[in-house]
Amino acid sequence: MADKAQLQEAIKTQGEVVRKLKSEKASKEQIDEEVAKLLQLKAQLGGDEGKHVFVLKTAKETLTGKYGEDSKLIYDLKDQGGELLSLRYDLTVPFARYLALNKITNIKRYHIAKVYRRDNPAMTRGRYREFYQCDFDIAGQYDAMIPDAECLKIVYEILNELDLGDFRIKVNDRRILDGMFAVCGVPDEKFRTICSTVDKLDKMAWEDVKKEMVNEKGLSEDVADRIGEYVSMQGGQDLAERLLQDPKLSQNKQAFAGLTDMKLLFSYLELFQVTDKVVFDLSLARGLDYYTGVIYEAILSQTIPASVSTPAEQNGADEAGVSVGSVAGGGRYDGLVGMFDPKGRKVPCVGVSIGIERIFSIMEQKAETSSEKVRTTETQVLVASAQKNLLEERLKLTSELWNAGIKAEVLYKKNPKLLSQLQHCEETGIPLVAILGEQELKDGVVKLRNVASREEVDVPRADLVDEIKKRTL
Amino acid sequence: MADKAQLQEAIKTQGEVVRKLKSEKASKEQIDEEVAKLLQLKAQLGGDEGKHVFVLKTAKETLTGKYGEDSKLIYDLKDQGGELLSLRYDLTVPFARYLALNKITNIKRYHIAKVYRRDNPAMTRGRYREFYQCDFDIAGQYDAMIPDAECLKIVYEILNELDLGDFRIKVNDRRILDGMFAVCGVPDEKFRTICSTVDKLDKMAWEDVKKEMVNEKGLSEDVADRIGEYVSMQGGQDLAERLLQDPKLSQNKQAFAGLTDMKLLFSYLELFQVTDKVVFDLSLARGLDYYTGVIYEAILSQTIPASVSTPAEQNGADEAGVSVGSVAGGGRYDGLVGMFDPKGRKVPCVGVSIGIERIFSIMEQKAETSSEKVRTTETQVLVASAQKNLLEERLKLTSELWNAGIKAEVLYKKNPKLLSQLQHCEETGIPLVAILGEQELKDGVVKLRNVASREEVDVPRADLVDEIKKRTL
Numbered sequence: 001m002a003d004k005a006q007l008q009e010a011i012k013t014q015g016e017v018v019r020k021l022k023s024e025k026a027s028k029e030q031i032d033e034e035v036a037k038l039l040q041l042k043a044q045l046g047g048d049e050g051k052h053v054f055v056l057k058t059a060k061e062t063l064t065g066k067y068g069e070d071s072k073l074i075y076d077l078k079d080q081g082g083e084l085l086s087l088r089y090d091l092t093v094p095f096a097r098y099l100a101l102n103k104i105t106n107i108k109r110y111h112i113a114k115v116y117r118r119d120n121p122a123m124t125r126g127r128y129r130e131f132y133q134c135d136f137d138i139a140g141q142y143d144a145m146i147p148d149a150e151c152l153k154i155v156y157e158i159l160n161e162l163d164l165g166d167f168r169i170k171v172n173d174r175r176i177l178d179g180m181f182a183v184c185g186v187p188d189e190k191f192r193t194i195c196s197t198v199d200k201l202d203k204m205a206w207e208d209v210k211k212e213m214v215n216e217k218g219l220s221e222d223v224a225d226r227i228g229e230y231v232s233m234q235g236g237q238d239l240a241e242r243l244l245q246d247p248k249l250s251q252n253k254q255a256f257a258g259l260t261d262m263k264l265l266f267s268y269l270e271l272f273q274v275t276d277k278v279v280f281d282l283s284l285a286r287g288l289d290y291y292t293g294v295i296y297e298a299i300l301s302q303t304i305p306a307s308v309s310t311p312a313e314q315n316g317a318d319e320a321g322v323s324v325g326s327v328a329g330g331g332r333y334d335g336l337v338g339m340f341d342p343k344g345r346k347v348p349c350v351g352v353s354i355g356i357e358r359i360f361s362i363m364e365q366k367a368e369t370s371s372e373k374v375r376t377t378e379t380q381v382l383v384a385s386a387q388k389n390l391l392e393e394r395l396k397l398t399s400e401l402w403n404a405g406i407k408a409e410v411l412y413k414k415n416p417k418l419l420s421q422l423q424h425c426e427e428t429g430i431p432l433v434a435i436l437g438e439q440e441l442k443d444g445v446v447k448l449r450n451v452a453s454r455e456e457v458d459v460p461r462a463d464l465v466d467e468i469k470k471r472t473l
Numbered sequence: 474m475a476d477k478a479q480l481q482e483a484i485k486t487q488g489e490v491v492r493k494l495k496s497e498k499a500s501k502e503q504i505d506e507e508v509a510k511l512l513q514l515k516a517q518l519g520g521d522e523g524k525h526v527f528v529l530k531t532a533k534e535t536l537t538g539k540y541g542e543d544s545k546l547i548y549d550l551k552d553q554g555g556e557l558l559s560l561r562y563d564l565t566v567p568f569a570r571y572l573a574l575n576k577i578t579n580i581k582r583y584h585i586a587k588v589y590r591r592d593n594p595a596m597t598r599g600r601y602r603e604f605y606q607c608d609f610d611i612a613g614q615y616d617a618m619i620p621d622a623e624c625l626k627i628v629y630e631i632l633n634e635l636d637l638g639d640f641r642i643k644v645n646d647r648r649i650l651d652g653m654f655a656v657c658g659v660p661d662e663k664f665r666t667i668c669s670t671v672d673k674l675d676k677m678a679w680e681d682v683k684k685e686m687v688n689e690k691g692l693s694e695d696v697a698d699r700i701g702e703y704v705s706m707q708g709g710q711d712l713a714e715r716l717l718q719d720p721k722l723s724q725n726k727q728a729f730a731g732l733t734d735m736k737l738l739f740s741y742l743e744l745f746q747v748t749d750k751v752v753f754d755l756s757l758a759r760g761l762d763y764y765t766g767v768i769y770e771a772i773l774s775q776t777i778p779a780s781v782s783t784p785a786e787q788n789g790a791d792e793a794g795v796s797v798g799s800v801a802g803g804g805r806y807d808g809l810v811g812m813f814d815p816k817g818r819k820v821p822c823v824g825v826s827i828g829i830e831r832i833f834s835i836m837e838q839k840a841e842t843s844s845e846k847v848r849t850t851e852t853q854v855l856v857a858s859a860q861k862n863l864l865e866e867r868l869k870l871t872s873e874l875w876n877a878g879i880k881a882e883v884l885y886k887k888n889p890k891l892l893s894q895l896q897h898c899e900e901t902g903i904p905l906v907a908i909l910g911e912q913e914l915k916d917g918v919v920k921l922r923n924v925a926s927r928e929e930v931d932v933p934r935a936d937l938v939d940e941i942k943k944r945t946l
Contacts, residue, residue, distance in 0.1 A: 138885070143885060143886050146864075146885040147885050153872070267865075271865055271868045271872060272868065273872060273876075391616075391619075392744055395622075395741060396744045399744060399745045399746060403746075410619075412611070412615035412616060413619075
């Protein structure tokens with residue numbers, strides 16, 4: 001027990017070291033090194049104690065060193081008791097932590113939840129600081145590219161079925177990028193930062209990207225130009241095959257492995273019938289540090305009319321309007337789970353994150369311009385009456401319908417006018433009205449009215465549920 | 474424009490006043506007063522500017538003065554740019570703010586999302602610091618007690634259908650409580666604090682509650698005893714009628730209005746057939762400040778076996794085990810929306826909050842003790858093969874099934890053994906296996922196997938989708 005107390009003391013001290021470095025804005029490398037020591041100490045403690053801390057709190061340590069240059073977007077929380085806390089930045093890192101702490105080696109799951117970014121919001125493009133993400137991930141040691149292909153199939157299906165217009169899914173591989181940087185002559189320590197610059201090619205012209213590489217990141221023009229040649233390449237399985245013949249690239253171990261997998265991936269995508277939208281694009285980089293293999297990003301071709309967007313949001317957009325940009329992205333991250341495991345055990349993962357709020361904002365704009373009314377409820381029938389003093393009968397019938405699984409509504413008024421009951425149906429798109437009156441009650445029937453056609457039929461009360469079900473299939 | 478700039482300056486200054494008071498831990502009354510001034514200034518500013526601030530950030534001001542003694546459970550966030558921020562405490566206050574800022578006067582909606590409390594977690598009872606709530610609310614000016622009755626019907630339905638064992642829904646009314654305090658002789662300014670003490674009756678014996686009233690809150694023994702008589706009363710419509718005859722209580726305007734509504738509510742609950750579980754209980758208080766009328770709380774009778782709970786969680790529990798306690802609660806809050814409206818326009822609301830995590834933890838415990846396996850996927854069929862080198866054929870068939878809307882899975886292995894494919898079905902409860910082999914491919918059929926019965930039939934490939942649908946209805 002003395003050892004444990006010593007270890008706890010050491011963790012406390014090391015935690016203070018980390019916090020001090022952070023408050024002094026020390027270099028990322030220095031902080032990461034001390035955080036690694038802290039995690040190692042916590043891993044040594046092991047058992048329930050360490051786990052407890054992890055399970056109940058999302059410590060800022062969890063997020064440190066995962067997001068590369070995006071780290072500045074993490075929402076910090078006020079320290080509540082000696083720990084640095086932040087708001088969840090994405091769903092991938094928490095998923096990896098969950099797998100490691102629960103020793104899960106095989107899982108396939110989706111997750112819809114909010115994440116937070118200290119970014120500049122752009123409302124018309126559906127970019128907020130707090131927003132929902134929808135993630136799908138496959139974790140486990142499997143044969144190459146099969147789960148990766150399934151992720152791409154899912155993105156394809158979603159974008160296709162939601163009918164959002166034309167789209168493309170760009171695919172690349174971190175190993176191909178790294179191999180490409182190596183054969184172009186980028187120094188090893190600059191791979192990540194050059195990767196971030198390449199990632200800007202979707203928003204910036206090559207000229208400006210090159211300028212950043214040369215002027216800010218210190219590459220020679222030669223090296224930048226060689227990168228420029230590669231990143232202009234786009235294709236499919238054919239491009240992978242062609243690059244496998246590239247004398248320089250194919251000699252690089254990383255690039256060779258990436259290109260071989262890319263070729264295999266496209267053969268599976270062919271079977272899944274999605275190759276019409278998937279493009280192998282060497283300019284796709286994605287900023288996050290945790291990717292280790294295949295990466296991808298889905299882009300809608302559709303633009304938002306210029307009249308809807310604000311000038312600030314039109315930066316870099318063409319005259320026709322603002323591009324919605326990326327609506328889904330992801331890739332393979334085989335090292336992330338191991339970073340949370342005390343013994344560093346790896347669980348290979350591949351996943352995709354769908355930007356559902358952006359997709360929603362497009363669907364809303366589409367609905368607004370279309371003449372078709374979007375229903376916000378699934379109510380099948382409104383229980384109404386044409387006469388006064390029938391509230392109790394209305395409530396009784398509503399309850400009967402609810403108990404039978406019918407989606408029924410009733411106006412919360414003692415004596416609503418028939419007209420306002422019918423108007424409510426027209427406004428909200430309720431297709432049927434069940435009308436009660438003295439006569440109907442006497443006859444044991446309900447008058448069932450079709451709101452659109454205004455047709456009315458008397459239905460025996462015992463048959464009402466079946467009749468409503470038949471008409472609202 | 475000069476006026477606007479002045480107003481903005483005034484808002485900034487007033488914001489600093491509020492922050493200073495808070496940092497000095499000034500009294501709640503003093504802070505509330507200054508916050509009110511701040512809100513008034515912001516309301517004067519009006520227009521897009523004020524709205525913008527509200528829409529993008531949940532300022533701590535939003536939560537101040539809404540939760541009574543529970544305010545200490547709000548998770549504060551670190552100030553990100555001159556504003557005090559906190560994590561969402563419940564879904565009711567954000568809902569009210571949403572209505573006010575979007576000028577919505579009629580809505581009925583449910584909302585499932587996370588909320589945060591700085592509370593002591595109790596894992597076995599499903600109490601965490603971060604947890605999901607599921608709220609249902611009806612907003613709008615309607616005839617008395619009709620939406621209130623619907624909320625109770627919904628709680629009844631949920632608890633009934635989830636088969637969580639016996640339960641009770643306690644109902645009371647803030648106006649009845651206030652009237653009761655008045656006729657018992659509680660000074661006006663002590664209503665809220667005495668209300669909080671009464672609220673503890675579900676966890677503490679009357680003797681201890683009385684002690685708190687007398688020793689801590691300064692009531693005389695007489696007054697406490699008079700309260701004690703009322704709060705021991707339970708009943709239904711009959712109790713409401715009896716108390717309407719109570720010479721003291723019926724003379725109090727507030728109590729009279731509350732009792733009249735309670736009587737009406739029970740007449741509607743009778744029509745909804747839920748009175749077997751709903752109890753009018755004068756000891757129900759609920760701690761939150763925003764309730765103005767009917768309040769209710771649903772309590773499961775079931776207990777968690779003592780062996781599962783930790784000693785710390787057994788505080789106040791009987792020998793048999795730990796009570797799960799309240800799993801739903803809510804009430805009427807007619808004043809909350811008006812607090813966010815610049816002109817104070819009121820929108821009456823009634824709602825209920827379901828403690829879905831507590832309900833989940835009970836259902837999980839039930840599932841663990843039952844022999845029946847809980848499926849975690851809805852997969853209808855696994856696409857398998859008995860021979861090697863058929864991965865491509867498996868992927869092709871899987872894609873066909875996906876495209877036809879069938880929930881299909883395939884193992885991510887090049888050459889999995891048939892046995893491990895069948896084992897996967899047994900472990901995860903997949904009912905059917907579609908088996909491909911050289912012979913089947915030649916014959917244009919698929920061998921469809923029922924996992925449970927081990928029966929196999931050859932199905933023509935063109936009929937496979939229909940056959941799977943028929944068997945997995």
